[in-house]
Amino acid sequence: MNQTVEFQQLDAAHHIHPFTDTAALNEKGARVITKAKGCFLTDSNGKEYLDGMAGLWCVNIGYGRDEMADVAARQMRELPYYNTFFQTTHPPAIALAKRIAELAPAHMNHVLFAGSGSEANDTNLRMVRHYWAVQGKPEKNIIIGRNNAYHGSTVAGASLGGMGAMHKQGGLPIPDIQHIGQPHWWAEGEDMTPAEFGLARAQELEQAILHYGVDRVAAFIAEPIQGAGGVIIPPESYWPEIQRIVDHYGILLIADEVICGFGRTGNWFGSNTFNIRPDIMTIAKGLSSGYIPIAGSIVSDRVYEGILPGGEFYHGYTYSSHPVACAVALENLRILDEENIVANVREKTSPYMTTRWKALAEHPLVGEARMCGLMGALELTPNKASRAKFEGEAGVVGLMCREHSFNNGLVMRHVGDKMIISPPLVISESEIDLLIERATKTLDMTYTDAKKTGLM
Numbered sequence: 001m002n003q004t005v006e007f008q009q010l011d012a013a014h015h016i017h018p019f020t021d022t023a024a025l026n027e028k029g030a031r032v033i034t035k036a037k038g039c040f041l042t043d044s045n046g047k048e049y050l051d052g053m054a055g056l057w058c059v060n061i062g063y064g065r066d067e068m069a070d071v072a073a074r075q076m077r078e079l080p081y082y083n084t085f086f087q088t089t090h091p092p093a094i095a096l097a098k099r100i101a102e103l104a105p106a107h108m109n110h111v112l113f114a115g116s117g118s119e120a121n122d123t124n125l126r127m128v129r130h131y132w133a134v135q136g137k138p139e140k141n142i143i144i145g146r147n148n149a150y151h152g153s154t155v156a157g158a159s160l161g162g163m164g165a166m167h168k169q170g171g172l173p174i175p176d177i178q179h180i181g182q183p184h185w186w187a188e189g190e191d192m193t194p195a196e197f198g199l200a201r202a203q204e205l206e207q208a209i210l211h212y213g214v215d216r217v218a219a220f221i222a223e224p225i226q227g228a229g230g231v232i233i234p235p236e237s238y239w240p241e242i243q244r245i246v247d248h249y250g251i252l253l254i255a256d257e258v259i260c261g262f263g264r265t266g267n268w269f270g271s272n273t274f275n276i277r278p279d280i281m282t283i284a285k286g287l288s289s290g291y292i293p294i295a296g297s298i299v300s301d302r303v304y305e306g307i308l309p310g311g312e313f314y315h316g317y318t319y320s321s322h323p324v325a326c327a328v329a330l331e332n333l334r335i336l337d338e339e340n341i342v343a344n345v346r347e348k349t350s351p352y353m354t355t356r357w358k359a360l361a362e363h364p365l366v367g368e369a370r371m372c373g374l375m376g377a378l379e380l381t382p383n384k385a386s387r388a389k390f391e392g393e394a395g396v397v398g399l400m401c402r403e404h405s406f407n408n409g410l411v412m413r414h415v416g417d418k419m420i421i422s423p424p425l426v427i428s429e430s431e432i433d434l435l436i437e438r439a440t441k442t443l444d445m446t447y448t449d450a451k452k453t454g455l456m
């Protein structure tokens, strides 16, 4: 039997995929990725793909860095595991926490580690409620998130997020979580200017605080740029107004930096790019460039000191500050820093990529092409002028486009009828040229199909 078929059959027999219609996948067989180097993946048939998604928005330094494997092996030999419960610590946790505090905004100097972004957001939910309880305000426990935000897949993460389809499964959201509108001008701004719309959507936060009462609202959580929701870059008016509101009412601000952190927007954090002053930042993904699972909550001095009088915070994971994960993350941060990768995105790669990507808006299928740092999206539409949606269910054209993209050797994701991109931060100009060439061919093929099937 062909090895790919064997892999696919065994995969279908025993492996359940995340976020997948299992019956449909088993019928078709999964794509089997066997190795990767730099910005390229190779599948079990030897076909190469330019990885326009950096794995799942995480492989910032690119694949195949031997230093990362060497550090992991060294740390496994020296101290493969020990916990940081029971008044114990170890050198990799200390070194990584110190390095993160150096990189984070000046008022954020403390880190609690987790294994995934979802876990870190569970930490954040419990921490902000605990913070207010220690301040003598236990009823101040409502957390406000946004529609179409993504904060993970655990019970708290999915509740904080605003994905309707996720809320329908498993009885979510949990109590005392509320959602306001997202700053997605292209899809929802109607005849407002982006600036007016950004302001209006930010002011929904103020309306929510006044509606529930400032004595009930604990925190607001948001991604600086929504990633999984479709790379939604807020209008310039949005974040300054959010910051004004959280400052005015003294509400805690949680910036979910799981995607935006560690260079994705051309700065160490999306909070730097948008001039946000968070009380807590969620980090994961780019912290280790996906080489090993690790995440965390970076906590401001205000929240840290606010919690201290409360005694023990009954929270933590077996793998909080895992020594191998900490050592690998620290090596990743060394590479990002010493190879000047973040500044290079800001000054060179992002401007080049942005120019080339935005030119895709000329394509008859594309209503808007947007990019910040190295994360971008294309809005596919049957009518650019009216910013119309395709008839019928969303995502049919997006899915066609994704299939063509993979066949053309480019990993580009779809979210409904948006195409999204988030390549490794080490992508070169010639690789960007290749990405654009394959994306253009993909759009052409999708356009032909959409016309043929009467979708436009």
Ligand code: PXG
Pocket (backbone or CB within 6 Å): 056, 115, 116, 117, 118, 119, 121, 150, 151, 152, 153, 157, 223, 227, 228, 256, 257, 258, 259, 282, 284, 285, 295
């Ligand atoms: N916050 C944000 C902003 C994320 O993007 C999480 C939290 C959760 O992290 P973990 O490590 O628990 O997955 C994420 C994760 C997609 C996709 O389809 C995006 C994520 C995860 C899975 C799929 O774009 N982001």
